Amino acid sequence: MDVGASLTWTSPALPYLTSENSTIPLSNAQGALLAASSSISGIIALLMCPLIMDQIGRKYTILVLGFIQLLSKICIYVAHNYTFLFILRLLVGVGTTGMIAFLALYIGEIAAENIRGRFLILNKICVNLGSFLMAIAGAFLPYNPMNIVAITIPLIAMLLFPIMEETPYYYLMKGQEKEATETLTKLSGEKSVEIVTANIERMKSAILEGQNSKKSSFRELFSDRSSRRALIIKMIKKFLATVVHP
Template sequence: MIDVGAVSAWPSPALPYLTRDKSEFPVSIEEGSWLPSIINISALFGNIPAPIIMNRIGRKYTLLVLGVLQLISWILVNLSHNYTILLAARLLAGVSIGGTFCMLPIYIGEISAKNIRGFFLSLDKIFMNGGAFVINTLGAFLPYETMNLIMIAVPIAAICMFPLMSETPYFYLMKDRDEEAINTLMILSAVKNPEMVMEDITRMKEAKQQFNPIRKKFSATVVHLSHQDMQQ
């Protein structure tokens, strides 16, 4: 979320440099207007597939994919020597932002206990605002190239800490991997007795059973509509 905030606020310190005559590749005002707005368009391509991907490969590895996309985006920004590459970097950043907004609250909700869930869900907004503050501070005191280079450290740090992350118990239950779900929930709850987490496991199983009929009905409706379209 630090990176999301930084990417969203990046045009604020970057555009004054890019639109001046001394820029390595001067950007017109019209071209510059696309740099902050294009991420809102490409974010749709992160919003839509994120729920599908996270149910296929898991919440944990979906976050890894988003982190890699953020890293590639910053690398492109640092290597961009023309407007086209810079715009492509912003497009990729938008995909990552869209996926993060869709995915991260689900991940936080599934790994955190009820009594602290609201606190952690609030933290992601705080860190997003912190990222915007960081990028504007760097832009105020450092050259454009140095600012971009420093921001690469954010996704790199997230990827390096990836092995410390845990998959969510709910995802394991979705895949009928009950033992892994119990072990993971025991680690997250800091308990050693499986009986202490069985109440939560039962609740998750009930939620899964309630969700499955809805998902099957939705899938059947999509198939039926697709079949009708083909006939038409």
């Protein structure tokens, strides 16, 4: 929901910020750049998060992203100049893009196969709910109360998310099979030791296959014709979404 609210924030905020009543007067060009800033900085998150998620875990990576979101929203509430606001929106881009990419990974690693799709769909529904909530807040509330609503969403998430479990995949990557087994048993509610053990072995095989293919995956992004085309299409799509419809 915080991702959706963050992506929609500029729609209700820019009419105020570019108006005569704004405490941070912006030109139309500055407003457009402010709207596009989060898409630009999202590249940083996509480069940064893979480096830290295997070091500190999926759960704590999401908590770091959530803290970035919460801190940036609080600072936006007290921001009084364009430069500071622009930097904060860059931080928001890091948090939202990282969350879009790696919350889905987290869900995929903790959810059983028969319900994984439902959680991923619910994830997308929550993004839309967050967008709707921010649009409603912007329509009926002044600028500062609207920002308080924006702060509330990541605050609730940060208070609740620590009760979540780390993923069994991460524990297995670190050689902590006992913790992985305990976590998988708790997440699945499965009481059969044989079934849990079989799932653990399947995860270990998947991790081993991933490690064997990791060395060539980045090179194949450019050398493989289909992957290269997909990369070009994705870059064009992102460019158009940023420039044409900031």
